[in-house]
Amino acid sequence: MYFKASWRNPLYFKSASNRVFQNAVQLTARLQIIRIMTSLTRPAVAPVTETHEVLNQVGPLTGYNVFLSDHVLAAAVRREGAGWAEGALSELGHLLGSEEAQRWGVDANENPPVLHTHDSAGRRRDEVVFHPAWHNLMRTSIEHKVHSLPFLQKRPGAYVARAALMMMTVQNEAGHTCPVSMTFSGMAALQAEPDLAREWEAKVLSPVYDPRFLPMQQKNGVLLGMGMTEKQGGSDVRANTTRAERLGDHGKEFLITGHKWFCSAPMCDAFLILAQTAKGLTCFLLPRWTPDGAKNNFHIQRLKDKMGNRSNASSEVEFDRAWATQVGEDGRGVNTIIEMVNNTRLDCATASAGLMRQALAQAVHYCRHRQAFGKRLVEQPLMQNVLADLTVESEAATLLVMRLAASFDARQADERNRAFSRIATAICKFWLCKRSPVHVGEALECLGGNGYVEESAMPRLYREAPLYGIWEGSGNVICLDILRALSKDPATAEALLEELKTVSGADLRLDRLVASLETDMHSAVRKTVDHSHQAGARRLAERLAIALQGACVLRHGRKEVAEAFLASRVAGDHGHTFGTLPESADVERILAGSIA
Numbered sequence: 001m002y003f004k005a006s007w008r009n010p011l012y013f014k015s016a017s018n019r020v021f022q023n024a025v026q027l028t029a030r031l032q033i034i035r036i037m038t039s040l041t042r043p044a045v046a047p048v049t050e051t052h053e054v055l056n057q058v059g060p061l062t063g064y065n066v067f068l069s070d071h072v073l074a075a076a077v078r079r080e081g082a083g084w085a086e087g088a089l090s091e092l093g094h095l096l097g098s099e100e101a102q103r104w105g106v107d108a109n110e111n112p113p114v115l116h117t118h119d120s121a122g123r124r125r126d127e128v129v130f131h132p133a134w135h136n137l138m139r140t141s142i143e144h145k146v147h148s149l150p151f152l153q154k155r156p157g158a159y160v161a162r163a164a165l166m167m168m169t170v171q172n173e174a175g176h177t178c179p180v181s182m183t184f185s186g187m188a189a190l191q192a193e194p195d196l197a198r199e200w201e202a203k204v205l206s207p208v209y210d211p212r213f214l215p216m217q218q219k220n221g222v223l224l225g226m227g228m229t230e231k232q233g234g235s236d237v238r239a240n241t242t243r244a245e246r247l248g249d250h251g252k253e254f255l256i257t258g259h260k261w262f263c264s265a266p267m268c269d270a271f272l273i274l275a276q277t278a279k280g281l282t283c284f285l286l287p288r289w290t291p292d293g294a295k296n297n298f299h300i301q302r303l304k305d306k307m308g309n310r311s312n313a314s315s316e317v318e319f320d321r322a323w324a325t326q327v328g329e330d331g332r333g334v335n336t337i338i339e340m341v342n343n344t345r346l347d348c349a350t351a352s353a354g355l356m357r358q359a360l361a362q363a364v365h366y367c368r369h370r371q372a373f374g375k376r377l378v379e380q381p382l383m384q385n386v387l388a389d390l391t392v393e394s395e396a397a398t399l400l401v402m403r404l405a406a407s408f409d410a411r412q413a414d415e416r417n418r419a420f421s422r423i424a425t426a427i428c429k430f431w432l433c434k435r436s437p438v439h440v441g442e443a444l445e446c447l448g449g450n451g452y453v454e455e456s457a458m459p460r461l462y463r464e465a466p467l468y469g470i471w472e473g474s475g476n477v478i479c480l481d482i483l484r485a486l487s488k489d490p491a492t493a494e495a496l497l498e499e500l501k502t503v504s505g506a507d508l509r510l511d512r513l514v515a516s517l518e519t520d521m522h523s524a525v526r527k528t529v530d531h532s533h534q535a536g537a538r539r540l541a542e543r544l545a546i547a548l549q550g551a552c553v554l555r556h557g558r559k560e561v562a563e564a565f566l567a568s569r570v571a572g573d574h575g576h577t578f579g580t581l582p583e584s585a586d587v588e589r590i591l592a593g594s595i596a
């Protein structure tokens with residue numbers, strides 16, 4: 001039967017729609033085939049890695065024990081009476097070298113703290129919110145007693161053990177060590193007010209990290225901060241304008257009005273601050289909450305946008321008749337807070353040695369695996385000189401800082417160690433903080449371009465390094481403090497000379513340096529701190545530091561390291577950059593023992 005294909009015929013529409021449908025199916029099928037055919041003939045869009053094999057790139061330094069891999073530190077811990085802490089140190093060293101803990105450091109810096117000045121209703125909130133990684137870092141340090149050990153373990157070696165904890169911790173992440181260090185140091189200043197110290201002690205020394213923003217009474221552990229620096233002056237704290245007004249005629253309660261230009265870690269629970277009373281600069285403990293459970297008038301204005309130390313919230317704060325209680329004698333605030341300052345200076349020196357150690361570890365690891373011009377970098381003679389020179393510097397720094405920590409342990413019992421620790425703290429703070437930025441910068445270059453890239457650990461170390469020089473007395477201020485100690489406390493010069501003379505006769509080069517220093521120190525003791533005398537303070541501080549390090553490496557350093565140190569740093573057979581050790585230096589042996 002024939003149906004004329006006419007629009008008049010109803011079947012036309014049916015068959016026409018069929019045809020359209022069939023055509024569409026055929027077209028889709030054809031397109032599909034074309035697509036398959038073209039995908040077979042066209043080259044695949046390849047992931048970049050498939051264009052080449054990745055060669056000669058070095059994996060991260062991870063999965064190692066920060067303590068056990070550092071022979072110099074481990075030996076110092078044993079030698080200086082802290083062998084009892086080896087288990088805890090090794091446990092922390094293992095954790096800090098793990099990929100997980102290294103990630104915390106990266107995350108805490110990539111996600112810096114956020115300030116909330118007000119709540120949604122416009123009321124003051126004054127809270128800083130941190131990334132969870134920050135809390136992991138804080139919890140780890142508090143649980144390992146980096147903030148408290150010498151107060152809990154009153155036994156020989158406690159300061160040494162704690163310095164080793166600190167030295168390892170900064171190698172993983174330095175920013176969070178700021179509140180940890182201030183809590184440790186603040187406890188020393190609180191001793192000036194025994195009742196107050198008793199009230200706070202259990203919570204300050206608690207191994208529980210409790211970040212909740214609550215009054216101290218409701219918390220399981222608290223942190224201490226410090227507020228000295230104001231807009232018009234940080235070094236010259238006597239210029240502080242913040243005022244303290246006594247509540248009532250007697251008693252130790254005050255209302256504080258003024259500001260602090262740098263107040264790191266404003267989420268600490270209380271701050272040791274300086275303010276002016278009628279008698280002069282006085283030390284106070286200013287908590288975030290008043291004793292009756294109200295928020296104190298402690299207002300965080302803004303967070304600092306810093307070059308490094310980005311995980312740590314450094315802020316500017318205003319005190320608007322904030323409640324505080326007096327610590328130590330009225331009008332003698334500097335003398336009271338100096339106890340805190342001494343401990344934080346010890347930490348600046350320790351942290352600088354830690355940064356140097358980590359920078360060295362990264363550089364040696366990289367050069368052991370990276371090849372250039374047919375050899376591993378670690379086999380290239382000039383790179384060997386650079387790495388060996390960095391090793392000498394780092395090992396001498398570790399030895400010096402451990403000797404300093406040991407003097408903190410011994411200073412209560414023994415006048416010589418008291419005087420030694422007084423002067424050596426300033427010398428070590430100045431010198432190690434000055435050496436570490438240059439050392440870290442050179443170590444960074446050992447990684448070539450990769451060292452300049454954030455994914456390597458180096459930029460974070462590099463940005464952190466100059467901070468320790470500024471904190472707690474910048475370079476010049478510390479050198480002037482050395483002069484002050486020598487002239488006002490002559491026992492410091494005697495203790496220093498006695499220390500240097502423990503190695504008398506062991507090396508002529510060092511003997512000569514010590515003899516010349518003896519003359520210079522005696523003249524410093526005789527002179528008052530006049531202006532012409534001040535201009536030479538850095539030269540004296542440098543030579544004292546090198547002599548002390550010389551004595552340390554002679555007594556406890558590896559033979560080849562001691563020889564290289566004495567030839568280069570003491571006798572001056574050295575250039576102006578790292579990698580200029582003299583030919584006599586046994587660079588291969590120095591390097592072989594640098595990183596276990």
Ligand SMILES: Cc1cc2nc3c(=O)[nH]c(=O)nc-3n(C[C@H](O)[C@H](O)[C@H](O)COP(=O)(O)OP(=O)(O)OC[C@H]3O[C@@H](n4cnc5c(N)ncnc54)[C@H](O)[C@@H]3O)c2cc1C
Pocket residue numbers: 225226227228229232233234235236262263264265306309314467470471472473474475476477
């Ligand atoms: C990240 C960060 C966090 C900080 N956290 C805190 C904190 O929590 N609490 C706190 O109180 N402070 C804090 N500070 C402040 C720090 O302690 C001060 O910056 C430091 O003490 C120097 O004070 P200043 O900045 O006022 O410099 P200044 O005192 O103005 O000194 C400037 C320069 O002059 C030099 N100088 C000063 N006096 C003399 C002199 N007589 N002769 C020769 N040279 C001199 C100094 O060495 C320095 O190099 C922080 C600083 C930073 C960068």
